[in-house]
Amino acid sequence: MVRKKEYTRREIGEHRLRPESLMMGYGYRPEWSEGAIKCPIFQTSTFAFKTAEEGKAFFELAYGLREQKAGESLGLIYSRLNNPDLEILEDRLSLWDGAERAAVCTSGMAAIATTLFSFLRPGDVLLHSEPVYGGTEHLITNVLPQFGIDVIGFPAGPDGPAAAERALSEESVSDRLGMIFIETPANPTNDLVDIAHCAELAAKYSNGRKVAVAVDNTFLGPLFQHPLKFGADLVIYSATKFIGGHSDLIAGAVVGPDELVSRILETRTFLGTASGPWTGWLLLRSLETLKLRMTSQMKNAQYVADFLADHPKVDRVHYLGHITEDHPQYELYRKQCTAPGSMVAFEIRGGETEAFRFLNALKLIHLAVSLGGTESLAEHPGTMTHSDIPAAEQPRMGITPALIRLSIGVEHYEDIIADIEQALDEA
Numbered sequence: 001m002v003r004k005k006e007y008t009r010r011e012i013g014e015h016r017l018r019p020e021s022l023m024m025g026y027g028y029r030p031e032w033s034e035g036a037i038k039c040p041i042f043q044t045s046t047f048a049f050k051t052a053e054e055g056k057a058f059f060e061l062a063y064g065l066r067e068q069k070a071g072e073s074l075g076l077i078y079s080r081l082n083n084p085d086l087e088i089l090e091d092r093l094s095l096w097d098g099a100e101r102a103a104v105c106t107s108g109m110a111a112i113a114t115t116l117f118s119f120l121r122p123g124d125v126l127l128h129s130e131p132v133y134g135g136t137e138h139l140i141t142n143v144l145p146q147f148g149i150d151v152i153g154f155p156a157g158p159d160g161p162a163a164a165e166r167a168l169s170e171e172s173v174s175d176r177l178g179m180i181f182i183e184t185p186a187n188p189t190n191d192l193v194d195i196a197h198c199a200e201l202a203a204k205y206s207n208g209r210k211v212a213v214a215v216d217n218t219f220l221g222p223l224f225q226h227p228l229k230f231g232a233d234l235v236i237y238s239a240t241k242f243i244g245g246h247s248d249l250i251a252g253a254v255v256g257p258d259e260l261v262s263r264i265l266e267t268r269t270f271l272g273t274a275s276g277p278w279t280g281w282l283l284l285r286s287l288e289t290l291k292l293r294m295t296s297q298m299k300n301a302q303y304v305a306d307f308l309a310d311h312p313k314v315d316r317v318h319y320l321g322h323i324t325e326d327h328p329q330y331e332l333y334r335k336q337c338t339a340p341g342s343m344v345a346f347e348i349r350g351g352e353t354e355a356f357r358f359l360n361a362l363k364l365i366h367l368a369v370s371l372g373g374t375e376s377l378a379e380h381p382g383t384m385t386h387s388d389i390p391a392a393e394q395p396r397m398g399i400t401p402a403l404i405r406l407s408i409g410v411e412h413y414e415d416i417i418a419d420i421e422q423a424l425d426e427a
């Protein structure tokens with residue numbers, strides 16, 4: 001197999017092909033593998049070099065011992081560094097965000113950790129939005145400080161920009177900004193963070209070095225939000241969620257410009273966080289139906305959110321599709337997101353007892369963490385995904401004992417609603 005990205009088509013004449021049309025074939029040609037129209041699984045740990053000279057040249061590039069020559073690309077060496085299933089997957093993943101390059105990792109957390117450790121050094125400050133995914137929260141607040149990295153949070157939602165500015169203008173902070181990490185929409189509240197504003201702050205406090213803005217785009221991306229368009233440098237995914245989409249694998253990815261992603265790929269090689277060929281192949285298959293799944297889930301979620309908003313046992317619904325003109329983040333929502341996605345959180349009338357009764361009564365929807373899969377899932381952020389955040393701090397981030405998070409799947413929406421309706425009756 002002689003794989004070269006430039007051998008595969010991205011346009012027909014002047015007509016540029018859309019990502020969904022490229023998901024079935026981009027980056028691969030059947031003649032490379034006995035005419036197989038699907039890319040085989042390259043279940044191998046290592047790759048034979050044609051000559052010793054070739055092996056030497058590959059290692060020089062892999063270890064950065066010399067500059068890449070024009071037209072030269074890193075050959076296949078060993079599956080911790082690269083593998084055809086991962087490389088083809090990375091080419092296809094980049095297309096949705098219009099990025100130059102991608103790096104696929106063993107999990108969303110591996111993608112986040114590999115990215116943070118590529119750019120942060122002792123003495124740096126990491127500015128991050130709050131709330132973030134529970135695992136990210138733990139990594140940022142408990143692990144990074146052990147490496148001499150100071151972390152400062154600011155709230156997602158309308159008060160975020162002013163709070164972020166205030167934090168950065170502190171004298172002890174303003175010349176130490178190393179990176180900005182945000183999650184938008186925020187999990188589980190769907191509050192938004194202004195990506196363009198974060199890019200402005202990164203430029204303002206850069207002190208001559210590159211301060212990268214990384215956006216966890218797991219909730220809406222890669223279909224309904226494209227952070228690079230608003231000045232973000234890196235876009236991170238838990239590919240376990242919508243990209244994988246079938247709740248049967250764990251993976252993560254980061255996409256962005258060649259210059260930054262190459263640094264992440266180097267860190268990935270030495271932390272050993274690259275994903276494997278089998279997961280890569282499963283993700284290639286998942287990408288073919290990504291748009292179909294996300295669109296169907298998004299439509300279903302609209303019906304579910306409307307039903308919840310009208311129900312007497314529901315106090316509040318957090319759903320992007322319900323943001324109206326009088327909402328303080330209306331403009332930002334219209335600018336930054338192209339659709340509301342399929343994550344819905346709601347507060348049941350009462351507290352933890354009522355929330356648990358509802359969750360225990362569900363019959364079609366599974367009681368499980370994770371999201372973005374074909375099946376609908378429900379969970380209790382306060383005691384599950386976000387239990388690491390002290391109970392006293394949770395309400396400040398909108399995580400109340402009555403809050404339930406739903407990830408809406410591809411079932412018939414009337415069946416999902418029937419299940420929610422009977423479970424609300426039980427509560």
Ligand SMILES: *Cc1c(COP(=O)(O)O)cnc(C)c1O
Binds near residue numbers: 135136187216238251
């Ligand atoms: C799940 C999730 C992660 C972590 O991803 P894993 O694949 O579980 O490691 C990170 N960010 C968000 C928003 C998530 O939902």
